[in-house]
Amino acid sequence: MSIEAHGYRDENLPLLDGFHEQYSVHLDKFDGPMDLLLHLIKKNELDICDISIAVITRQYLEYIKLMKDLNLEVAGDFLVMAATLLQIKSRQLLPVDEQEEPEVDEADPRNELIRRLLEYQQYKDAGMLIGARALLGREVFSRTVPEPELVAPQNTEGPLEVTLFELVDAFRALLQRIPAESFHDVAPGDSLSIADCINEILSLLQEKDTIQFDELVSDEFTRERVIVTFLALLELCRLKLIKIFQGNGHGSIWFVPAVIAELPAD
Amino acid sequence: MNNELSSIIECLVFTADSALSTDRICELLNEFERSEIKAALAELVEIHHVRGGGFDLVEVAGGWQFRTRPIFQSYITRQIKTKTSRFSQSALETLAIIAYRQPITRAEVEHLRGVDCGGVLKSLLEKHLVRILGKKDIPGRPLIYGTSKEFLEIFGLKDLKSLPTLKEIQALDAVPLYERQEELQLEPEKVVPVETDLPFE
Amino acid sequence: MNNELSSIIECLVFTADSALSTDRICELLNEFERSEIKAALAELVEIHHVRGGGFDLVEVAGGWQFRTRPIFQSYITRQIKTKTSRFSQSALETLAIIAYRQPITRAEVEHLRGVDCGGVLKSLLEKHLVRILGKKDIPGRPLIYGTSKEFLEIFGLKDLKSLPTLKEIQALDAVPLYERQEELQLEPEKVVPVETDLPFE
Numbered sequence: 001m002s003i004e005a006h007g008y009r010d011e012n013l014p015l016l017d018g019f020h021e022q023y024s025v026h027l028d029k030f031d032g033p034m035d036l037l038l039h040l041i042k043k044n045e046l047d048i049c050d051i052s053i054a055v056i057t058r059q060y061l062e063y064i065k066l067m068k069d070l071n072l073e074v075a076g077d078f079l080v081m082a083a084t085l086l087q088i089k090s091r092q093l094l095p096v097d098e099q100e101e102p103e104v105d106e107a108d109p110r111n112e113l114i115r116r117l118l119e120y121q122q123y124k125d126a127g128m129l130i131g132a133r134a135l136l137g138r139e140v141f142s143r144t145v146p147e148p149e150l151v152a153p154q155n156t157e158g159p160l161e162v163t164l165f166e167l168v169d170a171f172r173a174l175l176q177r178i179p180a181e182s183f184h185d186v187a188p189g190d191s192l193s194i195a196d197c198i199n200e201i202l203s204l205l206q207e208k209d210t211i212q213f214d215e216l217v218s219d220e221f222t223r224e225r226v227i228v229t230f231l232a233l234l235e236l237c238r239l240k241l242i243k244i245f246q247g248n249g250h251g252s253i254w255f256v257p258a259v260i261a262e263l264p265a266d
Numbered sequence: 267m268n269n270e271l272s273s274i275i276e277c278l279v280f281t282a283d284s285a286l287s288t289d290r291i292c293e294l295l296n297e298f299e300r301s302e303i304k305a306a307l308a309e310l311v312e313i314h315h316v317r318g319g320g321f322d323l324v325e326v327a328g329g330w331q332f333r334t335r336p337i338f339q340s341y342i343t344r345q346i347k348t349k350t351s352r353f354s355q356s357a358l359e360t361l362a363i364i365a366y367r368q369p370i371t372r373a374e375v376e377h378l379r380g381v382d383c384g385g386v387l388k389s390l391l392e393k394h395l396v397r398i399l400g401k402k403d404i405p406g407r408p409l410i411y412g413t414s415k416e417f418l419e420i421f422g423l424k425d426l427k428s429l430p431t432l433k434e435i436q437a438l439d440a441v442p443l444y445e446r447q448e449e450l451q452l453e454p455e456k457v458v459p460v461e462t463d464l465p466f467e
Numbered sequence: 468m469n470n471e472l473s474s475i476i477e478c479l480v481f482t483a484d485s486a487l488s489t490d491r492i493c494e495l496l497n498e499f500e501r502s503e504i505k506a507a508l509a510e511l512v513e514i515h516h517v518r519g520g521g522f523d524l525v526e527v528a529g530g531w532q533f534r535t536r537p538i539f540q541s542y543i544t545r546q547i548k549t550k551t552s553r554f555s556q557s558a559l560e561t562l563a564i565i566a567y568r569q570p571i572t573r574a575e576v577e578h579l580r581g582v583d584c585g586g587v588l589k590s591l592l593e594k595h596l597v598r599i600l601g602k603k604d605i606p607g608r609p610l611i612y613g614t615s616k617e618f619l620e621i622f623g624l625k626d627l628k629s630l631p632t633l634k635e636i637q638a639l640d641a642v643p644l645y646e647r648q649e650e651l652q653l654e655p656e657k658v659v660p661v662e663t664d665l666p667f668e
Contacts, residue, residue: 031555031556031557031560031580031582032557032580032581032582033581033582034580034581034582035556035581075582075583076583077581077582077583080581081581116579116581119579120579120580120581122633123560123563123564123567123579123580124556124560124563126563126566126567126630126631126633127556127559127560127561127562127563128556128559129631130559130562130563130566130622130630130631131553131554131556131559133622133623133624134537134540134623135551135621135622135623136527136534136551136620136621136622136623137549137550137551137621138540138549138550138551138552138553139537139540140534140535140536140537140540140623141277141280141281141534141535141543141547142281142532142533142534142535143280143281143332143481143533162352162353162358162420162421163421163595163598163599163615164421164422164423164429164430164598164599165435165592165593165595165598165599166353166358167358167361167362167365167421168362168429168430168432168435168599169435169593170355170358170359170361170362171359171362171363171365171366171432172432172435172436173359174359174362174363174378174379175432195366195367196427196431198368198369199368199426199427199429200425200426200427202368202369202399202412202426203418203425203426203427204425206415238403239369239400239402239403239410240400240401240402240403241369241399241400241410272520272521273519273520273521273536273539274521274539274542275521276520276521276522277521277522277535277536277539277542277543278521278542278543278546280521280522280533280535281535281543281546281547282546282547283547286546290546294542294545294546295542313518313520317514317518318474319473319474319477319514320473320474320475320476320477320478320479320480320481321477321478321481332481334478334481334482335474335478338474338475338478341475341478341479341495341496342478342479342482344495345479345482345483345495348494348495422600422601423601424601424602427602427608428601428602428608430599430602430610434610435589437585438573438585438586438588438589438592
């Protein structure tokens with residue numbers, strides 16, 4: 001768990017590669033920078049609410065250096081925290097401006113970090129408590145053998161049980177199975193896709209009968225949004241799913257569903 | 267029951283996936299004598315018989331099993347009739363395609379799945395998860411499908427816009443660190459907003 | 468037990484394939500009053516608790532289920548494989564944050580943990596411990612997450628309210644963390660080396 005125990009001991013390790021995994025196991029014990037900070041605070045027997053930034057920062061950076069010496073990838077998250085620590089440290093070092101009124105003197109620069117650490121510790125402890133419970137399928141077990149009658153073919157009257165993630169995951173699995181070129185608009189990026197916009201309009205039309213063009217773009221009145229919405233409407237019109245009206249000359253554009261609700265002939 | 271062995275055997279029979287033979291119990295609990303185990307089993311049968319609950323410990327072909335008492339059969343049947351049904355993989359896949367690619371025709375769904383979807387589509391229509399939006403203006407005028415209001419209800423979605431995008435799900439995949447850093451630069455909203463003033467490294 | 472209703476309920480709970488909610492029992496046994504059913508359930512819990520057999524009737528995830536008592540774990544695992552793997556610290560931390568703070572976005576979880584959580588989140592989603600609740604009505608419409616019914620089932624929680632309160636956790640803080648960790652290491656059964664199903668790290 002600690003760096004001292006497993007890190008420095010073998011500095012002249014001839015075949016570092018072979019031990020790479022062993023190292024990473026120990027180093028990874030820290031689930032991120034917050035976890036490492038908490039460890040350092042405990043190790044130095046500091047009070048979270050009154051930590052010595054100088055001590056913690058030095059040890060934190062040593063740890064990161066150790067990770068690098070061991071050729072371990074240092075996650076960006078660790079570097080962000082290093083920057084935060086250095087920032088706090090530098091703010092503490094700045095001479096207090098005597099011109100400034102004492103009333104407005106800045107809050108302790110450590111405060112935000114302390115608040116985050118306290119909060120993090122709460123959830124870390126909560127996680128430990130939850131993890132210490134007797135788990136189903138591990139410490140406790142429920143009955144596994146179904147009653148013979150219950151094996152009977154399931155009927156379909158009951159409510160459906162499925163999660164959203166399963167739905168998305170099914171689609172994702174499908175996309176992985178079929179060649180990418182079958183899809184033209186799989187990854188629309190961050191930009192709006194016409195397909196999304198069509199979905200949105202269809203969904204709105206389930207709720208009301210008429211929609212005004214302006215309503216669709218009012219939330220997000222950008223050039224891109226207007227164009228995409230317009231293209232979506234044209235597509236819907238082409239598919240004969242909606243009818244479009246426009247009031248006088250430059251009046252509002254309205255549209256209504258033009259659904260032919262027919263049942264499948266089979 | 268103050269006999270710990272009985273409780274242990276009860277546990278084993280309870281969690282076994284089929285009837286558990288006396289031989290097998292003796293094998294699993296080899297620190298106990300066969301005679302002790304047999305006595306404990308007899309005691310267990312007696313305990314459950316006397317308390318007269320919903321189930322009994324019975325010896326069926328090949329071993330021991332807890333079985334509900336036949337007089338309650340009619341209640342169990344009620345439960346089966348209204349059991350929640352789970353989605354088959356093909357139903358889930360078809361529904362996902364329709365959800366993400368609507369408005370879509372059956373031929374398009376089948377092209378993506380590579381198999382006939384008539385049966386699945388019919389069952390989704392019957393469950394009111396999918397509805398017919400209209401007819402497509404191409405030769406043959408095929409029906410086009412989309413998801414229904416019930417679909418949104420089942421998945422707890424406010425509207426179709428709330429469907430997670432594939433990109434969002436894919437973003438959950440752990441990305442190697444070096445790649446992740448590059449990605450951070452490319453996606454400005456994802457960068458943690460604070461703590462950027464001090465250049466480190 | 469001379470109460471037939473108790474036996475019927477016992478039957479239903481025993482044959483159900485997951486925890487059976489009080490609502491569902493009332494629905495299945497609509498010829499009985501809800502109050503009668505609740506009294507019978509309480510009686511059943513008592514009966515099984517008193518007899519102290521291999522399993523108990525427990526209330527989890529808003530429902531009722533027979534579960535073996537934890538002390539018999541080592542006997543049960545002689546015949547069946549454990550299905551649930553131990554959770555890594557990052558999985559537990561993430562679960563705790565989601566459980567206490569739901570609905571919560573990935574960015575919020577990551578802010579609290581100070582670390583990227585994509586991989587952990589995905590794995591929790593795949594294990595059905597966490598579910599997507601929808602999208603948050605803020606710019607970018609990020610997905611929001613919450614814990615699932617399976618989370619309560621696996622961790623044996625009656626409902627979210629039975630999570631340890633954060634106040635209790637603070638009280639626990641009186642014991643220094645490292646001492647607690649050493650304590651854990653002293654118990655050999657608790658240090659399980661493999662984490663086969665949840666490759667979080």
